Structure formats: structure tokens, C-alpha cells
Amino acid sequence: MLFYANIKTYPAVFRSFTGLDVPEFESLLAYFEKAWDELREEAADANKDRQRRGGGGAVPTTLRTHEDRLFFILVYLKLYPLQVVMGFLFGMSQGRANEWISRLGTVLQKALGMAGALPARDPVSAKRQFEASTVREFIIDGTERKTQRPSENERQKTYYSGKKKAHTLKNDLVVDTGSYTVAYLSPTVPGKTHDKVLADQCALEFPPNSVLFQDTGFQGYAPSGAIVMQPKKKPRGKELTVAEKIINRVISKTRVIVEHVIAGVKRSRIVKDVFRNTRKGYDDTVMELACGLHNRRCRHRHA
Template identity: 50%
Template sequence: MLSYGAIHNKPHVFQSLTGLKVEEFEQLLPPFEQAWIAYVEEHHIQNRTRQRQYGAGRKSQLNAIEDKLLFILVYFRLYPTQAVQGFLFGIGQPQAHEWVHKLSGVLNVALGYENQLPEREPHRLEAVLQQYPSLEFIIDGTERRINRPKDKDDQKQYYSGKKKAHTVKNNVISVRRGKVVFLSDTYEGKKHDKAIGDEEDYEFPPGSKLWQDTGFQGFQPKGVTTIQPKKKPPKQELTEAQKQRNREISSQRVEIEHQLGGIKRCKIVVDKFRNRVAHYVDDVMETACGLHNFRLSYR
């Protein structure tokens, strides 16, 4: 059975299972414990329908706060089925399901305490970006596969012709040589990256420089210098100078691909998403961004 006590002295195994080094895990543990105490206070202690005192009855296999954090980090990192997750931690699938959704929220709150979560509200984007004096940002879209929706209309909306699969999409904005600072809402796979940007109406500080790819062709926020590769005109070829310029831009933009790669250390945002609980597909992407930012901060 997996437990913190059994693997904390095996650093390579620990990092493979959680995505964090042992030292980073221990840095995250205090805010996670604070978030857990707040959760218990709100949902259990103040719950007037309880028939007995919180903590009475049979002790959970995840009694230690270290094991709770290990449980949810392993789930995000490896994304096993809940039956397998329960087996690893010595509990049944129904208990695993309950702990997954309970501790996902607690982990998200803990990352919020550490100021590692990206901004989600477009109307606050400009104020957030003002904090970075370089005023140089990168934007990109990312898709994740999901199970085919049951509703026929949803099947059409979530089908991505690019991926030939049912997907959801987010736009991500990062600071050059910095963190992921903004994550858009989660949209159906049919929606274009630029259409998401237009709908959310991003505003940047005047004088900003924005690196973007051809998926944002025509996206031009007010007061912003946009830099993007030149598309090949229909039935024509790019000149050698234009190709060289595109290579130069791509060599700078590759930074956002590294950021997305860091986010996708969590297999829960890489593998086909199986969970149908409302909003959970959006919540896990926010938390994965927070974990990536957390690693950047402590390395």
C-alpha cells in the first residue's frame, strides 16, 4: 500500500509518482494542511445535520495529511482508474472516487494560498499583467481529448477536426521566462483559438509585446505589438527571408511549448479525460497549471 512513510526516502520513485521532489512536497504540505482544516471546518464541523462528532468511527486509510496529499498528487500525475487508485492506497473504488473530488478542491485551494494559480477572469487580466515590467507575453491554445458526449449536439460541438477526436480547449498566457499567468475558460473542441480570445476580449497593458502562432491570425489586441509567423499564401511559397523570420519567431515561441509540457506532467490533462462530473475538466487544468507554477517557484 502506498504511503508517504514508505516512499519519502526513495526520491526518484517519489518524483515519478507525484511530479514533485520530496523537498517540494514538504513545501506544499503546510498550505495543503491549512486548506484541509478549512474544508473540514466548513463541510463537517459546521454541518448541523451531523449525528456524531467529526473524527468518530473507523479511521480512514488516508488519516495522515501527508498521505492525503500523496493520494491526490499521484492521481494527477498518473491518472489511473479510480479502482486502481483505490487499490494502491488500500481503499475501494467508491472511497477513491470520494477522496479524488474532495482532495482535488483542497489541493487547488492550497495552491491558491501559495499564489500559484493562474488568473481566470479576463476583466482582471490587464491588472495582473501590469505586475510584469517586461510586458512580454506568449499566448497559445491547447486541446485535451475527452470521452464522446452522449448528446448528439454536444458531439458536434466537441468534435475537433484538427485532432479528429472530441476535445476541450483552453488558451494559456505566460510571461516570457516566467509563469503561466492566465488560463481561459474551458471550451468545446470545435471553437477556434482566436475565437476564444475574441470572446473573452483580452486586454493587455499598453506597450505589451505578444508572441502568438498562426492559430491567432488576425488577433490584434489594442495597444499591443503582436509577433507571429507568416502564413504561406494560397498557391504561393514563402521567400527564404520569410522562412528564416518564421524560424526565428518559432525559436522564441518554443518557450510556451515548454510551459505546456510542464503543465502536462500531470497525466490527467494528457490522457483522454474520463470523468463526467460537472466542471471537473476545467478544475483539473487550473490545478495542473498551479502545480507547474509551484515547481517553477521552488526550483
């Protein structure tokens, strides 16, 4: 069985299993413990009228420590194995593994929020994030990830992406070029949704004189407060001028940052491989967790 105490002595292997170095894991562990305790207190308050004393039932034989609990959920997000495989690796049944994944995902989400690593999810919080940036230069881009083919015909049409030739989920991300972190993450929508349509629905506002880099998929998108920098398309039957080519090259060199950030987010294979979980809303939760883990890595390594 896998235990944190056994694998932490192999740093390269530990990073491959979790996506974090041991010091990064231990710094996140403090927030994880606090989040676990707070959620237990909230559950106790909600069930204060219960007649039996809390803590009854079978004694868990695995995941007894906070270290093993955090290690468990990070392994699941990073490697995204089948739940029956997770159960085998950690000495439990598939059903119990499913319960732990659900519970610990909530704890990790709260812990990353305490650490200030989660991206903003609404326009008001996003504007505060943008104002806190040291460079006030941002990049917006969309990203898709495959999901299982829906069984209903209408959902199949909605989730089918002609670009990817597969059924996908889509998010727009706004990246802070100063910190290489995800400042804002849009709601998760079906892959058929156009990048600009989703951006318009988010109704973001930027601080005055902010610079926003975007690709031609956001043609016509001009949010409040932002100076938009977008490559110019080659006119049909004509050529771009030398100056226009130079400007396009400069914009592209800056925009490549967002590709690096998305690659960092998708180090968590749960948002890279075909998404299999059917729990309602979990497709959005795991994307937020993956962005939070990426932000935590960036801030810890570039502190």
C-alpha cells in the same frame, strides 16, 4: 499500500509518482494543511445547527495524515489510474477513492491558490498578472486534450475536433516568457471551438507596450495594449523574402517556450490521457490544477 513515509526515501520514484521533488512536496504541504483546516471550519460553520457532535461515524483507516492526503491526490493527477486501482493502491474501496478524489481536489485547488500558483481565470485578474510580469512578453496558444465520446449526437458534433480527429476539450493559455509559467487559463470549451474565437470571448487586456507572440491560428487577434508578433504566411504562388524568413524564425524561437510549458502542464496525465471523469466542471478543475502544479514547480526550481 502506498504511504508517503515509505516512498519519500526514493527521490526518483517519488518524482515519478507525484511530479514533485520531496522538498517541493513539503513546501506545498504547509499550504495544503492550512487549506484543509479552513475548509473544515467552513463546513463546520455551515452545519453549526447539527444535533450530533462532529467526528462521528467510521474511523478512516487510510489517509490519516496530511502528507498521505496530499500524496494521494498528486498520484491521481500525475498517473491518472482507474479509481479502482487508486483504491487498491491506497487500501480502500473504489467508492471511497472517488470521495477522496473529490474532496482533496478542492483542498489542493485552495492550497495552490494560497501559494499564488494558480493562473488567472478572468480578464481583471489576468491583467494584474500581466502587470506583475518582469519582462512583459507573453505567448498565447491553444491546447486540446482528448475526452470520452459523448453519447448525445449534438454533443458529439460539438466536441469533435477535425484537427485531432477525436472528441476533445480545448483551452487557451497565455504564458509569461520570463517565468515560464501559465499567467492565464481560459475556460474549458468543446474542441470544435476555434482558438481565436475563444480568445475573443476571453476579452483580455494587456499592459501598454506588452509584446504578445501568437501563431497563425490567431490571425486577426489584436488585444488591447499588446504589440502582436505573428509569423507571416507564405503568399500563394510566391516566396517569402529573406527578411521575412528571418523574422519568422525569430518569432518561432520565442514561441517554442509555450510548447515547453504545455508539455510541463501535461506532465499531469489527467490532462494528457483521454479524460474519463463525468463530474460536471471537473474537466476545467483538473486543467487548472495541472497549470497550478506546473507554476509551482517552475517557481520553486527557479527561485
